[in-house]
Amino acid sequence: MEKNEAPSRLQSLALLFAAIIWVSPFTWLITTAFDNEANGLLRLPQKPGFDNFILALSNNALQQMINSVLISAGTATLTVMVAAAAAYPLSRIRIPGRNGFLWALVLLRMLPSTGVLVPIYFAALNAGVLNMVGVILALTILNLPFTLLLMKNFFDTVPIELEEAAHVEGATLWQIVTKIIMPLSRSGIAVIWFFAFTGAWNEFLFPLIFSRTEASFPMSIGLYAAFGQQGIHYGRLAAYSIIYAAPAVGVYFLLRRNMNTGFAGVGVKG
Amino acid sequence: MIVPDAHPWLKSGRFMLIAGMIPALLMVGFLVYLTVWAVVFSFTDLTLVGPKSINWSWAGLENYERMLFRRGFLESLWTTTIFTFFSAIVGQSMLGFLFAAVLRTQKSFLRSFVETCLILGWLLPDIVAAFLWASTTAKTGFINTLILVPLGFEPINFLNEYALTVVIIANIWKGTAWSYLLFVAVLDAVPKEVLEAAKVDGATPLQRTLRVTLPMIRQHIATNMLFITMWTFSYFALIFSLTGGGPGNDTKVLSILMYQQSFGVGKLGYGAAVSVGMMVIVGFLTIFYVRLLKEPK
Numbered sequence: 001m002e003k004n005e006a007p008s009r010l011q012s013l014a015l016l017f018a019a020i021i022w023v024s025p026f027t028w029l030i031t032t033a034f035d036n037e038a039n040g041l042l043r044l045p046q047k048p049g050f051d052n053f054i055l056a057l058s059n060n061a062l063q064q065m066i067n068s069v070l071i072s073a074g075t076a077t078l079t080v081m082v083a084a085a086a087a088y089p090l091s092r093i094r095i096p097g098r099n100g101f102l103w104a105l106v107l108l109r110m111l112p113s114t115g116v117l118v119p120i121y122f123a124a125l126n127a128g129v130l131n132m133v134g135v136i137l138a139l140t141i142l143n144l145p146f147t148l149l150l151m152k153n154f155f156d157t158v159p160i161e162l163e164e165a166a167h168v169e170g171a172t173l174w175q176i177v178t179k180i181i182m183p184l185s186r187s188g189i190a191v192i193w194f195f196a197f198t199g200a201w202n203e204f205l206f207p208l209i210f211s212r213t214e215a216s217f218p219m220s221i222g223l224y225a226a227f228g229q230q231g232i233h234y235g236r237l238a239a240y241s242i243i244y245a246a247p248a249v250g251v252y253f254l255l256r257r258n259m260n261t262g263f264a265g266v267g268v269k270g
Numbered sequence: 271m272i273v274p275d276a277h278p279w280l281k282s283g284r285f286m287l288i289a290g291m292i293p294a295l296l297m298v299g300f301l302v303y304l305t306v307w308a309v310v311f312s313f314t315d316l317t318l319v320g321p322k323s324i325n326w327s328w329a330g331l332e333n334y335e336r337m338l339f340r341r342g343f344l345e346s347l348w349t350t351t352i353f354t355f356f357s358a359i360v361g362q363s364m365l366g367f368l369f370a371a372v373l374r375t376q377k378s379f380l381r382s383f384v385e386t387c388l389i390l391g392w393l394l395p396d397i398v399a400a401f402l403w404a405s406t407t408a409k410t411g412f413i414n415t416l417i418l419v420p421l422g423f424e425p426i427n428f429l430n431e432y433a434l435t436v437v438i439i440a441n442i443w444k445g446t447a448w449s450y451l452l453f454v455a456v457l458d459a460v461p462k463e464v465l466e467a468a469k470v471d472g473a474t475p476l477q478r479t480l481r482v483t484l485p486m487i488r489q490h491i492a493t494n495m496l497f498i499t500m501w502t503f504s505y506f507a508l509i510f511s512l513t514g515g516g517p518g519n520d521t522k523v524l525s526i527l528m529y530q531q532s533f534g535v536g537k538l539g540y541g542a543a544v545s546v547g548m549m550v551i552v553g554f555l556t557i558f559y560v561r562l563l564k565e566p567k
Contacts, residue, residue: 011372012380018369019387022443026390027412028405042405042415086294089287092280101298108301110556112504114525115549118532118542119307141297148294163279173283202395204507209533223397224511241398249393 029238038235052239061240063215064222067132068201068244071218074136076196079143080151080189087151088177092160102152108145114205116142121209135210135218139200147192154188155181194255198248219244308549311542318536326539333543343544345519346527347551350503353438353523358502361442363494366449370457371479385450392447396507403440403512404429433513433520441508445501449494456490457483489563496559500552524548 032038033052035045090098124134158181166176182189204220211217217225223244226237280287312333316326337343369388373381391399406412407428414425428436460483468482484491506525509515515522515530522530524544532541 008375012376015372015376015380015384019384022384022387023390024412025402025406025443029402032405041410042412082293082297085290089291092277093287104302105298108298108305110500110552111301111305112500112525112545112548112552114504114506114528115545115552116301116304116308117528117545118311118538119304121532122307122311122538123304141301144294144297144301148298160277164277167277167279171279173279173286176279198393202507204396204511205529220395220397220507223401227401227511237401241401245394245398248395249390252389252393 029241032234033238033242035235038238040232040234052235053243055233055236056239056243060214060217061219061222061243064217064219065243067216068218068220071132071135071139071203071207072197072200074132075139075143075200076193078136078140079147079196080193082140083144083147083151083192084182084189087148088155088181090148091152091155102149105145105149109149111145113142117205117209120206124210130210130212131216132210132218135203135206136200138206138210139196139203143196143199147196150192151185151188154185158184190255194251198251201248305549308542309546311539312546314539314542316538316542318533318538320536323538329539333540336540337543337547342527342531343524343547346522346524347547349434349519349521350523350525352434353441353505353509353521354499354502357438357441358445358498359495361438362445362449362498362502363491365442365446366494367453367491369446369450370453371483374454374457388447388450391443392445394444396444397511399440399444400508400511403436403443407436429513430517433517437509437512437521440512441502441505444508445498449498452490452494453487456487460486492559492562496556496563499555499559503552503555504548 028042031043031045032040034048034050035043036047036049036051038045038052089095090102120138121130124130124138127134129137162180162184163176166180171179202220203218204224207218207221208224211221214225219240223237223240226232226240313328313330314326315322315329315332317323369384373384376384394402408414409425409427413428419425426432464482464486465478468478473481504525505523506529509521509523510526510529513521515526525548528541528544528548531537531544
């Protein structure tokens with residue numbers, strides 16, 4: 001739109017100012033992480049370098065990173081597989097009670113995860129999965145209502161005529177699903193996988209109550225535990241934070257174009 | 271099981287389709303089962319450790335009485351309400367709309383720069399965000415070192431004196447991107463002709479926003495409010511890692527109260543009652559917003 005040419009410069013300056021305020025909390029993190037002699041005070045790096053990053057990757061940090069990757073990739077993959085397997089039939093067949101089930105999903109999606117924390121802890125305790133497997137299962141179960149609705153919406157947009165044509169050509173159901181449905185909803189599935197991955201990567205509460213041993217800490221708990229320790233090494237923690245935040249930030253900007261499709265999907269199912 | 275009008279390839283593969291649905295049905299069923307158990311636990315004296323962790327007994331309405339008549343729950347409910355109102359409804363929603371409305375008129379470079387800054391906060395894990403805000407508001411942190419001390423003020427330890435404000439600002443900082451992205455998509459869908467017509471009729475930009483755009487996107491505003499209210503109301507990680515609920519009980523929102531009572535003190539029964547209270551409140555809020563969505567105008 002070409003309205004308001006006049007105040008545009010002032011507006012641009014205000015926006016620039018807002019953006020700078022918005023990123024200013026990062027200042028300390030950056031100056032501390034890249035300073036080999038960081039002492040926790042806000043100052044320009046006295047001895048710029050990457051020592052902190054090397055330090056951050058030593059000791060048990062690598063184990064925590066592997067745990068985080070396992071939890072996140074496990075949760076995302078399991079969520080997508082379980083949801084896709086159920087969303088296709090839900091999208092294509094009028095099963096009795098389908099609408100009731102979809103409404104139940106809408107309601108369950110509103111359920112705060114803290115609401116079922118106590119029973120979920122008890123269930124995991126009794127099933128003997130107070131560990132990473134438990135975290136993966138708990139997060140998958142909590143992801144499912146939302147993912148299932150979203151995935152059903154994606155499959156609804158795939159035209160049935162394509163399937164009809166494939167059927168006439170002699171394709172089986174398995175071939176139709178793997179050769180037509182999946183490729184066509186690929187970008188949607190990638191977005192869902194990404195959302196589930198970052199959700200689990202950033203997750204704090206469930207690992208907090210499920211992780212019994214230090215060996216099973218993911219990065220979120222590792223970082224949280226490090227705050228409380230005596231003689232905090234600020235440089236190392238800052239570098240560790242950057243390493244921990246990088247995948248979630250990076251994958252978003254890589255997948256950004258697909259992301260808009262995902263948002264459109266979220267918007268449809270208000 | 272399958273209605274007669276189903277397509278032939280679906281009919282021939284019905285066992286595969288049914289088998290595919292089983293894991294999801296089991297998991298969703300389990301989630302419902304867990305919700306029921308949260309309610310059941312809330313009527314017991316179940317504890318985390320000790321004899322009552324195995325031999326629990328019914329406690330009737332004791333946990334709920336405790337919630338209503340003893341200190342703790344109502345104070346936390348008030349803290350949560352303030353936190354939710356100012357950080358989600360006032361902060362994220364209004365700032366998100368403002369950024370979306372203003373940035374649409376900007377050149378693509380500035381637009382993507384500001385957008386990236388907003389989204390960075392949103393993508394950051396909660397613990398890292400907490401770390402950033404703890405360092406920014408510390409006595410030797412960004413605000414004190416670069417603003418207050420050069421201006422001649424005494425340095426302030428913000429997390430000790432204004433903990434709730436810091437937590438609210440941190441959450442605005444973290445969550446505005448969501449509302450922003452939603453409003454960008456929504457504003458793109460507002461037909462240009464209507465705005466042009468209003469402009470021709472002599473409406474000022476403010477009038478166009480208040481009288482034309484906002485009524486048209488009313489439903490989307492309600493949708494956005496619904497989501498961010500739900501999330502903020504039960505938000506845990508950022509507040510817990512920033513303040514742990516303190517100092518005192520200043521930032522003890524319901525989710526932290528629930529966590530502390532369940533896993534700190536070990537009173538799982540009472541913790542379950544608090545979580546049931548949270549679910550009931552979220553349920554009422556959902557009904558409220560859904561009515562707002564449906565109401566024709």
